[in-house]
Amino acid sequence: MEQLDVGMAEVKSAMAHISEVVCPPCQTALLLMEQRVRDERSAGHLPTRLRGLDEALCGGIPFGVVTELVGPAGIGKTQFCLKLSLLASLPENCGGLDGRVIYIDVESKFSSTRLIQIGIENFPEIFLKKGMAQEMAGRIVILRPTSLSEFTESEHDCGASRQQALGWHVSFIKSLAEFSRIPIVVTNQVRSQIGDEPLTFSFQVRSHSIKKEDRAAYDSHLVAALGINWAHAVTIRLVLEARSGQRFIKLAKSPISPPLAFPFNITSSGLVLLDDDGIEMKGSEINTIHCQGQKALFNSEW
Numbered sequence: 001m002e003q004l005d006v007g008m009a010e011v012k013s014a015m016a017h018i019s020e021v022v023c024p025p026c027q028t029a030l031l032l033m034e035q036r037v038r039d040e041r042s043a044g045h046l047p048t049r050l051r052g053l054d055e056a057l058c059g060g061i062p063f064g065v066v067t068e069l070v071g072p073a074g075i076g077k078t079q080f081c082l083k084l085s086l087l088a089s090l091p092e093n094c095g096g097l098d099g100r101v102i103y104i105d106v107e108s109k110f111s112s113t114r115l116i117q118i119g120i121e122n123f124p125e126i127f128l129k130k131g132m133a134q135e136m137a138g139r140i141v142i143l144r145p146t147s148l149s150e151f152t153e154s155e156h157d158c159g160a161s162r163q164q165a166l167g168w169h170v171s172f173i174k175s176l177a178e179f180s181r182i183p184i185v186v187t188n189q190v191r192s193q194i195g196d197e198p199l200t201f202s203f204q205v206r207s208h209s210i211k212k213e214d215r216a217a218y219d220s221h222l223v224a225a226l227g228i229n230w231a232h233a234v235t236i237r238l239v240l241e242a243r244s245g246q247r248f249i250k251l252a253k254s255p256i257s258p259p260l261a262f263p264f265n266i267t268s269s270g271l272v273l274l275d276d277d278g279i280e281m282k283g284s285e286i287n288t289i290h291c292q293g294q295k296a297l298f299n300s301e302w
Contacts, residue, residue: 046088046097046183048080049122050264052276053249056257057236061183066174066233070188071240072291075247076266077187078109079118080240083270084185086119089139094126101140110142121269166226170233186234188226190289243290251278252286259286 001011045059054060061067061084069077085103090096103110119127119136127133177184237253249271250261260278264271 044181046084047095048084049087049095050249050262050271050273052260052262052273052278053251055276056251056260056278057254058256061185062236063181063183064178065184065235066170066177067183067185067236067238068188068234069185069238069240070190071289072190072242075240075242075291076249076264076271077240079114079266079270081185081187082111082115083118083122085140086115086122086136088183089136090123090126094123099139102143103140104143104145106145108144112137115140117268118270121267166230170230174233188230190291239287239289241288241290249273250281250286261286 001008004011044063045054045057045061046063047054047060048057069080071077081103085101087095088097088099088101090098092098115137116127116133119133127136173184173186176182234253235255236251239250239252241248241250246263247265248261249264251257251259259281261281262276262278263274265274266272
């Protein structure tokens, strides 16, 4: 009032007008739900052809976010990625995206032979036609970085820590997914929990939380290898594990789905769910990674 030389009524009117302009509009839960449905329809999904998992994810691997597969070696992460690559490259009239795939193979585990086998087993009407296998395989571009360690070392020379370097990478792929509206799937390795080391993210479970009589039943107690920046950047997390003589794929993190576990096998056609209903998980068990009988389970052909 003093600075503008105006009366109280004018100040109140100006404040009300400013508040109306800058304050976000009120929204009901119904409006937010309708907006989410519209966003999901426009964003799209990549169906996994695993019916129970697709239903839990409201259509499959969502566009615009980062989806993570985490689990021990040999559990089926590569098999899952091969099938997703195939499904993304299939024509739309066959349930695919009719798109192209960039497959970054840092461990040299990509197998074109296995890819074609999965294609023939699942889509014989396409892959047995002359030239179709070559066309589908030609839509998948394989990148095998050879200078990642040199790039990481150069960042360290500039004073960046490992976590800062990792944070830069994950921010980039998250932005790429969001602005390009594409599905991005990444894999995460596991490591053994060492004693009572500090825990920094939710799916690390202290080793002493396992009962003494249960410790001998597991070959190892595992946690996801990457840190807190990575954990926060991932929108969907699928944990693959082996326990009680069975493999499970667990929907450990999702903004729209309950925590569910689906038993699965790996066959010549890829991952196959044994139960489409899933098992609802409670407590920290959904984030725990078990690896029971690893040698016995993971020495199979697939």
